Amino acid sequence: MWCKLIFRCYLVCAVLFGGKTVNGQPHPVIITEVYPDPDNKAGLPVAEFIELKNVSANTINLKSWRITDGSSTATINKELLLKADSFIVICPNSAAGSFMIEVNVVGVSSFPSLNNDADLISLLDDKGKNIHTIYYNNEWHSNDLKKSGGWTLEMIDFNNPCGGKSNWASSVHPAGGTPGAVNSVYAPNPDEQPPALLRTYLADPRTLVAVFDEPLDSITAMNHLMYRLVLPGAQVNGVSFLTRMHNEVVIHLSEVLMPEIINTLTVTQLRDCAGNEIGMFNNAKFGAPSIAAAGDLVLNELLFNPVGAGFDYVEMVNKSSKVIDLQTIYIAGKNSTGAINDPIQISSDHRLLMPGGYVVATRNETWLTQQYVVKDLSTICQTPAFPSMPDDKGYLAILNHQGEVIDEVAYSDKWHFALLNNKDGVALERLDYAQPTQEPTNWTSAASAAGFGTPGYQNSQFRSGGIAAGSFVIDDKIFSPDGDGHQDYVTIRYTMPEPGYMGSLSIYDLAGKPVRYLLKSGLLGLNGVVTWNGLNEMNNRLPVGQYIILMEIFNLKGKTQRFKGSVALVRRF
Numbered sequence: 001m002w003c004k005l006i007f008r009c010y011l012v013c014a015v016l017f018g019g020k021t022v023n024g025q026p027h028p029v030i031i032t033e034v035y036p037d038p039d040n041k042a043g044l045p046v047a048e049f050i051e052l053k054n055v056s057a058n059t060i061n062l063k064s065w066r067i068t069d070g071s072s073t074a075t076i077n078k079e080l081l082l083k084a085d086s087f088i089v090i091c092p093n094s095a096a097g098s099f100m101i102e103v104n105v106v107g108v109s110s111f112p113s114l115n116n117d118a119d120l121i122s123l124l125d126d127k128g129k130n131i132h133t134i135y136y137n138n139e140w141h142s143n144d145l146k147k148s149g150g151w152t153l154e155m156i157d158f159n160n161p162c163g164g165k166s167n168w169a170s171s172v173h174p175a176g177g178t179p180g181a182v183n184s185v186y187a188p189n190p191d192e193q194p195p196a197l198l199r200t201y202l203a204d205p206r207t208l209v210a211v212f213d214e215p216l217d218s219i220t221a222m223n224h225l226m227y228r229l230v231l232p233g234a235q236v237n238g239v240s241f242l243t244r245m246h247n248e249v250v251i252h253l254s255e256v257l258m259p260e261i262i263n264t265l266t267v268t269q270l271r272d273c274a275g276n277e278i279g280m281f282n283n284a285k286f287g288a289p290s291i292a293a294a295g296d297l298v299l300n301e302l303l304f305n306p307v308g309a310g311f312d313y314v315e316m317v318n319k320s321s322k323v324i325d326l327q328t329i330y331i332a333g334k335n336s337t338g339a340i341n342d343p344i345q346i347s348s349d350h351r352l353l354m355p356g357g358y359v360v361a362t363r364n365e366t367w368l369t370q371q372y373v374v375k376d377l378s379t380i381c382q383t384p385a386f387p388s389m390p391d392d393k394g395y396l397a398i399l400n401h402q403g404e405v406i407d408e409v410a411y412s413d414k415w416h417f418a419l420l421n422n423k424d425g426v427a428l429e430r431l432d433y434a435q436p437t438q439e440p441t442n443w444t445s446a447a448s449a450a451g452f453g454t455p456g457y458q459n460s461q462f463r464s465g466g467i468a469a470g471s472f473v474i475d476d477k478i479f480s481p482d483g484d485g486h487q488d489y490v491t492i493r494y495t496m497p498e499p500g501y502m503g504s505l506s507i508y509d510l511a512g513k514p515v516r517y518l519l520k521s522g523l524l525g526l527n528g529v530v531t532w533n534g535l536n537e538m539n540n541r542l543p544v545g546q547y548i549i550l551m552e553i554f555n556l557k558g559k560t561q562r563f564k565g566s567v568a569l570v571r572r573f
Contacts, residue, residue, distance in 0.1 A: 027055075027131055027132050027161055027273075028054060028055060028056035028058075028060060028131070029052050029053065029054050029055070029056070029060060029062075029065075029082065029123060029131055029132065030052070030053055030055055030123075030131075030132045030155070030158065030161045031050055031051070031052060031121060031123055031132050031134050031155075032051050032052065032053045032087070032154065032155040032158060032183060033049075033050070033051035033152050033153065033154050033155065033171075033177060033178065033179065033183060034049075034050055034051070034114060034121065034134070034136055034152060034153050035047075035048055035049045035050075035114070035152045035153075035177055035179075036048060036114035036115060036116050036119065036136070036138075036153075037114075037116045037138075037148075037149035037150070038149070038150070039148075039149035039150030039176075040150070041149070041150040041176070042150045042151060042174070042175055042176025042177075043174070043175035043176055044150070044152070044175055044176045044177050044179070045091075045095060045098035045099055046098075047091055047092060047094075047095030047098055048091065048092070048095075048111070048113070048114045049089050049090060049091040049095070049105075049179060050067060050089070050090045050091075050114075050121065051087055051088070051089050051090075051179055051180065052082070052087065052088050052089075052090060052123065053085075053086070053087050053158060054082045054083065054084055054085065054086055054087075055085070055158055055159075056084055057084050058084055059081050059082065059083050059084060060081070060082050061079060061080065061081055061082075062076050062080040062081075062082055062088070063076060063077070063078060063079050063080055063126065064076065064077070064126035065123065065124065065125055065126055065131075066123075066124040066128075067090055067108070067111070067112060067121065067122070067123060067124075068112060068121070068122050068124065069112035069113070069114070069115075069119055069120060069121055069122075070120060070122075071112070072110050072111075072112045072113065073110060073112070074090070074108040074109060074110045074111045074112060075108065075109075075110075076090075076106060076108060077108075078106075080106060086104065087104060087179075087180045087181065088104045088105070088106060088180070089103055089104065089105040089106070089179045089180050090105075090106060090108060090111070091105060091106075091107055091108075091111060092107060092108070092109075092111040093107035093108065093109055093111075094107070095107065099179060099180070102180070103179055103180035103181075104180050105179070105180065116138060116149070117137070117138045118135065118136065118137040118138060119135070119136060120133065120134075120135045120244070120245070121133065121134055121135075121136070122244050130244050132161060133244045133245065133246075134168075135164075135245060136153055136168065137165065139165070140153055140165050140168045140169065140170075141153065141169075141170045142169055142170040143170070146170040150176050151170050151171050151176045151177065152170075152171045152176060152177030152178070152179075153168050153169070153170065153171070154168065154169060154170075154171050154177070154178065154183035154184060154185045154186075155167060155168055155183060156168065156169055156183070156185050156186065156187055156189045157186070157187065157188055157189035157190065158186075159188075159190065160189055160190055160191045160274065161273070162191065162214060162215045162272060162273040162274060163189065163191055164214065166189070167189050167191075169185045170185075171183070171184050171185065172184045172185060190274070191214075191272065191274040191276065192274075192276065193276060194272065194276040194277055194278050194279040194281075195212050195213060195214050195216060195270060195271070195272040195276065195278050196212065196213045196214075196278070196279075196281035196282075197210060197211075197212055197265070197267055197278070197281055197282055197283065197284050198211045198212060198213050198284070198378070199211050199284055199351060199352065199378065200265055200284045200285075200286040200352065201286070201325065201349075201350035201351065201352050202257065202286065202288060202289065202350075202352075203250070203350075205256040205257050205288060206234075206252065206253045206254075206255065206256050206257070207250060207251070207252060207253065208250075208251040208253060208265065208286060209242060209248055209249070209250055209251070209350070210227070210248070210249045210251060210265060210267065210284070211247065211248050212247045212248070212249070212270075213247070214247055214272050214273075215245060215246040215247050215272060215273050216246055216247065216249070216270055216271065216272055216273070217270070217271040217272060217273055217275070218241075218246065220269055220270045220271045221239070221241070221246070221249055221270055222239055222240070222241075223239075224236045224237070224238050224239045224251075226267055226268055226269055226270055227239065227249075227251055227265060227266075227267050228265070228266045228267075228268070229263050229264070229265060229266075230263055230264040230265075230266065231261070231263045231264075233255055234253040234254050234255040234256075234257060234263075235253070235254040235255075236251055236252070236253065236254075237252045237253065237254050238251075238252045239251050239252065240252075246273075251265070257287065257288040258288060259287070259288045259289075259290050259322070259323070260287065260288075260290065260321055260322060260323065261287055261288070262285055262286075262287045262323070262354065262355070263285070263286055263287060264283055264284070264285050264286070265283060265284055265285075265286060266282060266283040267282050267283070268282065270282075285352075285354050286323075286352055287323035287352070287354070288323065289322070289323045289324060289325040289328075289352060290322040290323060290324070291328070291400060291401075291402075292320075292322065292324045292328065292329060292400045292406050293320075293400075293404075293406065294404070294405065294406055294407070295319070295320070295406070295407065296318065296319065296320035296322055296324065296406060297316050297317070297318055297319070297320070297324060297329065297353075297398055297406050297407060298316065298317060298319055298398075298406075298407045298430070298433060298437060299314065299315075299316060299396065299398065299407050299408075299409050299430065299437055300315045300316055300317045300358070300429070300430045300433075300459065301313075301314070301315035301360075301427050301428065301429050301430065301446070301453070301454065301455065301459060302314055302315075302389070302396065302409075302411055302427060302428045303425075303426075303427040303428075303453060303455075304389035304390065304391060304394060304411065304413075304428075305391040305413065305423055305424055305425070305426070306371075306424070306425055307371065307424050307425035308424075310364075310367055310371060310425070311362050311363045311364040311367050311368065311386075312362065312363070312386055312389045313360055313361065313362035313368055313427075313453075313455055314331055314360070314361045314362075314389075314396060315358060315359070315360045315361075315455055315456065316329075316358070316359050316360075316361075316398060316407075317356070317357070317358050317359075317433070318353045318354065318355055318356060318357050318358075318359075319355075319356075319433045320355060321355050322355065323352050323353070323354060323355070324352070324353045325350055325351065325352060325353075326346045326347040326351040326352075326353055326359060326381065327345070327346075327347050327348065327349060327350050327351060327401075328400055328401040329345075329346045329347075329398060329399070329400065329401075329406075330343035330344060330345050330346065330398070330399040330400075330401070331343070331344050331346065331361055331386075331387055331396060331397065331398055331399070332344065332387055332396075332397050332399055333387035333388050333389070333394065333395055333396060333397075334395045334397075340397055340399070340405075342385075342387065343399055343403075344361075344383050344385050344386060344387060345383070346359065346361050346381050346383065347381050351381070357379075358379050358456050358457060359379055359380075359381055359456075360379055360380050360381065360455045360456050361381050361383055361386070362380065362381075362382060362383070362386070362455075363382065363383055363384070363385070363386045364382065365377075365380045365382040368380065368455060371425070371453075372451055372452075372453040372454075372455055373450075373451050373454070374455055374456055375456060375457050376456055376457070379455070379456030379457075380455070380456060391413060392412070392413050393410070393411060393412040393413065394410070394411055395408070395409070395410045395411075396408065396409055396411065397409075407437055408437065408438075409437045409438055410438065411428060411443070412440070414440075415428055415440050415443045415444065416428065416444070416445045417444055417445040417500060417502075417523055418556055419502060419523075419556065420445055420523060423445070425452055425453075426445050426446060426452040426453070427445075427446040427452060427453035427454070427455075428443050428444070428445065428446070429443065429444060429445070429446045429454065429459040429460060429461045429462070430442060430443055430459060430461075430462075431443065431444065431459075431461055431462065431499055432462075444461050444499050444500060445461075445523055446459070446460050446461065446523075446525075447460035447461065447522070447523050447524055447525035447528065448519075448522035448523045448524075449519065449522055449523075449524060449525060449528045449530070450525055450528075459525075460525030460526070460527075460528070461499045461525055461526055462526065470494075470495060470496055470497040470553070470561055470563075471493075471494065471495045472492070472493075472494050472551055472563030472565065473492070473493045473494070474490065474491070474492055474549060474565045474567055475490070475491040475492075475493065476490055476491065476567070477566070477567055477568060478567070478568045478570060479534065479567065479568075479569060479570070480569075480570050480571055481533050481534030481535075481541075481569070481571075482571050488533065488534075489531040489532065489533050489534075490531065490532050490534075490549075490567050491529060491530075491531050492505065492518075492529070492530045492531070492532070492549060492551070492565075493527075493528070493529050494524070494527070494528050494529075494530075494551065494563070495526065495527050496524055496525070496526050496527070496553065497559075497561075498526075498555075499526060500555045500556060500557075501523075501524045501553045501554065501555045502521050502522060502523055502524060502553065502554060502555070503519060503521070503522065503524050503551060503552060503553035503554070504517070504519050504520055504521055504522075504551070504552050505517075505518040505519040505530055505549070505550070505551045506518065506519075506549075506550050506551075507532060507547050507548070507549055507550075508547065508548040508550060509542075509545070509547060509548075510545065510546055510547075510548070515536045515537070515542060515547070516532065516535070516536050516537055517537065518530050518532060519551075524553065532549075534569050542569060543569075544568075544569050544570050544571055545568070545569060546566055546567070546568055546569075547566065547567055547568075547569060548564065548565075548566055549564070549565050549566070549567060550562065550563070550564050551563040551564075
């Protein structure tokens with residue numbers, strides 16, 4: 001499973017940059033095409049292969065160079081001169097005769113078996129130095145047909161060997177691939193994005209690991225002065241790469257980190273293998289994780305009746321002062337006998353959840369981001385499986401790694417707002433962390449104004465402590481919707497007396513004629529913001545003048561309230 005983070009980067013490729021070079025170049029030979037799932041449906045030989053390209057200006061002898069996936073290694077045992085700007089195909093000995101005569105091909109013993117779904121493949125020189133590594137994924141293919149086999153994955157831009165998913169695509173050649181020739185998808189595709197620090201975790205109390213979204217330049221990444229801790233005490237003693245990917249840096253600390261002490265790692269001047277320097281996404285919080293106990297991590301939002309063929313999601317919030325490693329957290333349902341069963345790990349990787357932090361578990365992060373507003377992708381964890389969440393009622397529990405129940409709920413669709421006509425795609429939101437999880441009155445439907453769900457951030461119906469009286473505020477009494485960036489919108493802010501209100505918000509001209517409906521009997525959150533751009537229902541510009549803004553709210557208890565204000569629409573001619 002994967003936790004999907006900011007700067008979505010499914011899998012990346014790494015190169016040795018600034019270390020061992022050949023003829024002065026850090027990566028003179030690169031992997032440019034792979035064929036992990038052979039099939040004769042298109043026209044290629046039914047054999048796995050890897051294509052290499054010499055991108056240097058010199059002829060290179062590949063004798064004693066190796067291809068490895070970490071479990072098996074193939075060695076080129078003969079003199080093999082690869083000319084500048086030329087290709088060679090590496091395949092099993094038994095398949096070397098299957099290629100067309102014009103293809104430059106060499107067969108090797110112990111050719112690594114290329115996994116169909118994903119694999120890490122490295123090219124090593126005769127000294128064992130990493131020249132180029134790719135971690136391909138079947139998801140890099142452009143459609144399900146090509147995922148099923150018979151098509152190669154090709155690198156798009158040879159000058160961007162670290163581009164990962166963004167620089168690889170399915171071959172579009174009629175034969176299914178282009179072994180030994182220029183790739184069919186070849187096009188300029190430079191890497192112009194700086195690297196980003198995604199997250200940190202502790203391998204042990206004195207070892208911090210920083211995870212980046214792409215491979216790093218070895219020279220800058222291995223300089224321990226580039227890493228700084230905010231709090232005094234522990235200092236950085238040294239750094240090293242965790243894997244051949246070069247996107248995870250091990251940071252050795254001078255002191256043991258104490259639990260519940262939150263620190264921040266800041267990195268500066270690091271570069272990716274394309275030379276881009278790290279920018280604003282250069283810091284991440286971390287701390288020594290503690291075992292989650294009952295009440296530390298609570299269920300906060302549930303979607304159990306998604307629209308159409310959509311996917312359920314569960315949001316949790318860390319209400320404790322602890323740092324919690326999500327690798328130790330599971331969600332589970334119950335079987336027909338009432339026993340908790342089939343716990344699903346939230347994250348297969350170390351992932352630290354800070355106090356007050358949110359995490360959302362779902363089987364399909366892409367669908368979630370298309371259906372709802374997701375403000376921070378780093379809050380989403382995609383899991384390979386999910387507990388059953390029936391549309392009418394069900395059970396859900398959070399467990400720690402010892403199987404202890406941290407929080408649980410037996411939910412019901414009857415907890416939704418009673419006047420809601422269609423519950424499909426509407427999440428249940430928790431109102432108050434301090435109230436019991438199982439209390440039905442502590443849950444209600446997410447507000448329509450919030451898109452019926454708030455995965456990864458504060459609930460639209462959230463309340464804590466006392467509730468302020470209802471209010472209605474118009475930020476600017478004069479606005480000029482002329483597109484100059486100054487007062488182009490009028491902003492209306494409201495606060496409800498309590499959850500469970502529905503309301504309408506309309507604009508009227510001075511003759512009492514409605515000209516725009518901003519809300520129509522929508523379920524309101526406790527707090528909300530609505531903007532008006534000066535257009536009518538047909539999206540046409542309205543004339544200058546005074547307009548009345550009317551908000552009417554009501555709830556199931558029979559309480560009603562009206563708010564009214566005026567605003568002047570002006571234009572600069």
